[in-house]
Amino acid sequence: KVYDDPAANQILLFKDKTSGPISIMTTSAGAPIEYKEATVTLNERLIFNEYFMDSMTHLVRERIPERLVHAKAGGAFGYFELTHDISDICKAKVFNGAGKKTPIAARFSPVVVERGGIDTSRDARGFALKFYTEEGNFDIVGFSTPMYVYKDPLLFPTFVRAQKRNPATNLIDPNMLWDFLTLRPESLHMFLLVFGDRGVPDGYRHMPGFGIHTFQVVNKHGDIHFIRFHFRPDAGIKNLRSREAMKLAASDPDYATRDLYRAIGNGDFPSWTASIQVLSEDDVKHAGFDVFDVTRVLPLDKYPLRPFGRFVLNKNPVNYFAEIEQLAFNPANLVPGILGGPDKVFEARRLAYRDAQYYRLGANFINIPVNCPFKNKAFAYNRDGQPPVKDNQKDIPNYYPNSFNGPAPYKEKGKVELVEVYQDQPDNYGQARELYENEMTPEERTRLVENILYSLGPATKFLQDRAVKMFARIHPDLSERIWQGLQVNRTSIPYYSSWDD
């Protein structure tokens, strides 16, 4: 049978591919088990009902901590195809030899909403890719915007808390958000995109992705370059208007997750073209600004895109929890030839992801099949701890150094260190102005103002005044329109003036 919606009919599809119950039901320990309804076994104690004991005690242990941020997601698997060799700048094998294909996992996620939240919420989106390369797993843990919120990683906890729920009311609190945005105005560059059309992508298939950090790469001669990753959806970038997004929030909060699963299930495989901006050491020295500043974009006219590959998602997860919930991305998962970003945010991320995953998945999260390198075997000296331990590295010596043929350290030929960079205060009014003035159409600017008012309207007056002042530094027109809007739209609940039908 053919179903036009594999997302809605997954369980029917399962039935169709089987010819009856797939097996006798068993206990978790594998013994055949009867199903005895408790109500018709009044003369039997529930404690002897092994089905009850087994399922009940498991059920109450089924929740694990959700991700602190990016809790809700759609994810899938597929491959990356290298269309253009880039060995001239990067020796990582995954990017050497045009035509090479590498298996990948992808996970797309709004930042703020909780695990059961709304897919069409106004937010940036995570855009995380794991390349299962022959030299180990390489992760690009990026965003749907080409820039990030701040360049000082000390702000991470503040930013997360300001966007999440108020500790007393348990509500998302515009005062907290606007306090943050106006105290740290470098965030407004990214938030112009979030409040603009890009803030609600029309599903994940129409969403671009960016590595954001300027990664240092090295070729086999030891020459270093710096690159930024860009991924453009081949189906084109599409966004939802606020009104559609809000309707979908009520009618289909899982809109983007459904769209991705359905498309892949129907054989309509989404793909993205991968490009890089490339800078030499000289370019970095003469850029005239901090090219490692994650709150800025690198101008495309100065550093044009060099396409090098595409990736295709052609396989839905067979089990969401096992394969997507348990996926563990980490910017520190790098391979020889790719050194990561020299900036402070990248440095902070080297700790944060690993730490978060130990907490939510346990000490051996790397042994969960989707997280294991599978093109090569890992030979770390870690042992024991919470399951799964897999073979626990069998009888291989468990300490280093040793004299008994345990794994020996890799000696990279012509090893190059990550450069050290001096980073100072961000200043992004210039790029935000450019975005507002040159990249947004007049209609987009109107929608931007409306979306800002929707969020800023319920904030308290001194924050509104502070925001108007900040927006004036981006563009007088933007600030004027927001000020005007606030005069009619100052309200304590989110409200769209133009939405009254």
Ligand code: HEM
């Ligand atoms: C100080 C800076 C940052 C810190 C400390 C941080 C920390 C975290 C943590 C703890 C998680 C949850 C990880 C997990 O439970 O598996 C996370 C998820 C994520 N972060 Fe960050 N982050 C930072 C900046 C960024 C930046 C700059 C980007 C984009 C370039 C980014 C993209 C993501 C994505 C995509 C996820 C979700 C990964 C997934 O799909 O599992 N983060 N971050």
